[in-house]
Amino acid sequence: MIRCLVVDDEPLALDILTDYIAKVPFLELVKATTSAFEALSIVQNDLIDLVFLDVQMPELTGIQFLKIINGKCNVILTTAYSQYALDGYELDVSDYLLKPIAFDRFYKAVLKVQNQQSQSTPAVTIERPVAASAPDFIFVKTEHRIQKIYINDILYIEGLKDYVSIFTAVERIITLQHMKKLEEVLPNQRFARVHKSFIVSIDKIESIERGRIQIGDKVIPIGDTYRDNFFKKIEDRNI
Known part of the structure; x- marks a missing residue:
């Protein structure tokens, strides 16, 4: 086939x-x-x-x-x-x-x-x-070029009104890509949609407390719509 x-x-x-x-x-x-x-x-x-x-x-x-x-x-x-x-x-x-x-x-x-x-x-x-x-990287369109981003470098993704920001440890990449499309493309076991405006890399989470996720200096809220699915992924990794 x-x-x-x-x-x-x-x-x-x-x-x-x-x-x-x-x-x-x-x-x-x-x-x-x-x-x-x-x-x-x-x-x-x-x-x-x-x-x-x-x-x-x-x-x-x-x-x-x-x-x-x-x-x-x-x-x-x-x-x-x-x-x-x-x-x-x-x-x-x-x-x-x-x-x-x-x-x-x-x-x-x-x-x-x-x-x-x-x-x-x-x-x-x-x-x-x-x-x-597993995919190693994705391509996204920025203002002046098509940029390659290694998936392992992504900390979290934040969606704003007309664009999304992809954050790595060293840079912020702004693209007109939709959150939904990024959610579909990224490996399901490594990333989780936790809020209408946030996708996080599970491996990069430092702590979870009172409905908030800590990744580096960023505190990310967990939305009610995404809570159950997110914690199911976390429970699968608990020891």
């Missing part, structure tokens, strides 16, 4: 590729998204075998996306502009689909990926358990 991710800023294009994937028995759709940054997090934190990637997107171009993931999975470029084919092949994509995409051309492209995977099955089988153990 080939696990697929579709990235395109046009909802109609997402619908077409989603429909095509559903017709092919050896393809499994993991996610169809209009957000290149959401797609980056999924690729870095999940076992994705194949990305259908639009070239022209407002947040991040497909070529930039390819350079960031650096061969982590197979990629089939999708675009209405044939001039991007050379850039894609220089970055070793599996195929190039020109919009509007016909199903027979789509099927030919995914068969090529299936054949490539079948030829490399032993290597994939050995590597996957390591990749599945």
